Amino acid sequence: MLKRSLAILTLLIIGYWLAQGLAGVPFGQDRMLVGHYYLEHVKEQTGAVNAVTAIVVNYRGFDTLGEVTVLFIASTGVAALLWRKKKKRSAKTEGSVVLTTGTRLLVPFVILFGSYIFIHGHLTPGGGFPGGATIATGFLLLYMAFTTYEIPHRGFEKTEGIAGMSYVLVGLIGLGIGGYFLFDWIWQTWQLGTDNIGRLFSGGFIPIIYILIGIKVGTELSGIIDNMVKEEVSE
Amino acid sequence: MNAIAIIEYLIVGIMILSAVLAVEWRDLLAAAVGMAAVSLFASILFFMLQAPDVAMTEAAIGAALSAAVFIFAIKRTQRFETEEEEKPGWWVRW
Numbered sequence: 001m002l003k004r005s006l007a008i009l010t011l012l013i014i015g016y017w018l019a020q021g022l023a024g025v026p027f028g029q030d031r032m033l034v035g036h037y038y039l040e041h042v043k044e045q046t047g048a049v050n051a052v053t054a055i056v057v058n059y060r061g062f063d064t065l066g067e068v069t070v071l072f073i074a075s076t077g078v079a080a081l082l083w084r085k086k087k088k089r090s091a092k093t094e095g096s097v098v099l100t101t102g103t104r105l106l107v108p109f110v111i112l113f114g115s116y117i118f119i120h121g122h123l124t125p126g127g128g129f130p131g132g133a134t135i136a137t138g139f140l141l142l143y144m145a146f147t148t149y150e151i152p153h154r155g156f157e158k159t160e161g162i163a164g165m166s167y168v169l170v171g172l173i174g175l176g177i178g179g180y181f182l183f184d185w186i187w188q189t190w191q192l193g194t195d196n197i198g199r200l201f202s203g204g205f206i207p208i209i210y211i212l213i214g215i216k217v218g219t220e221l222s223g224i225i226d227n228m229v230k231e232e233v234s235e
Numbered sequence: 236m237n238a239i240a241i242i243e244y245l246i247v248g249i250m251i252l253s254a255v256l257a258v259e260w261r262d263l264l265a266a267a268v269g270m271a272a273v274s275l276f277a278s279i280l281f282f283m284l285q286a287p288d289v290a291m292t293e294a295a296i297g298a299a300l301s302a303a304v305f306i307f308a309i310k311r312t313q314r315f316e317t318e319e320e321e322k323p324g325w326w327v328r329w
Contacts, residue, residue, distance in 0.1 A: 125287035133295035
């Protein structure tokens with residue numbers, strides 16, 4: 001009881017301190033310093049209508065590369081931590097008929113919607129990370145409905161690696177053409193799609209990178225689910 | 236006070252309640268459900284603060300995938316927090 005009340009007291013002090021600090025920041029007012037530049041120049045500089053994805057992929061592309069690396073390390077860490085020579089699904093009860101049939105019907109739609117999210121990253125909210133997570137949710141559905149389902153491992157892990165390397169490759173092509181890493185060569189040098197901003201074939205390399213990130217995140221999270229579900233077989 | 240502010244206060248209240256319940260419940264499966272509820276209401280709040288990108292990511296990662304990963308981990312370990320059998324000394328309980 002003493003421990004708990006002391007913890008609550010400490011949290012209250014920290015919360016009061018944070019609230020004091022935040023009291024000086026007005027909510028909902030224009031406090032943008034760099035934001036105005038992004039909002040005014042996003043269309044002509046990147047070709048994207050969605051300013052968030054333009055910032056995430058184009059202006060601050062290095063952070064996205066770091067995030068993808070973090071996710072890759074997490075996936076590799078889970079795989080290394082749960083590594084066993086022989087692993088099998090341990091589920092014993094098959095899902096009900098309604099569940100399996102519903103999964104059969106739903107999974108194509110879930111994967112289609114995930115692909116829609118990451119292909120239209122430069123036009124609509126979303127992008128590579130939600131799209132890839134949606135695709136992984138489709139595979140999670142398959143894992144939960146069928147006792148024997150397994151993702152095709154060889155293809156999956158190679159796809160993940162190829163998608164990650166292609167992201168770096170796109171950045172390196174930019175380094176060769178424009179002089180710095182992750183330079184938007186499709187938009188700035190080739191001027192591809194400059195006359196149809198707001199349509200699908202615009203946005204420089206944002207759609208390409210988001211397709212790669214979507215595939216990478218989807219396969220990675222599916223791999224994490226696969227590692228979590230399987231258990232060791234005792235021989 | 237307009238309707239949107241009332242809805243926002245309500246969502247923040249439910250979110251705090253589910254966060255407290257998620258740490259209070261001894262049944263870890265229920266705690267995972269509480270965590271997913273916090274993610275869901277955070278996602279709704281992001282949407283109401285006009286950040287749809289963040290809202291979609293929060294819903295996809297927090298409410299679906301991390302809850303599933305937690306539940307898989309609970310399935311492979313144990314479901315209930317165990318109380319200590321014999322009462323330890325005050326220095327442990329403290």
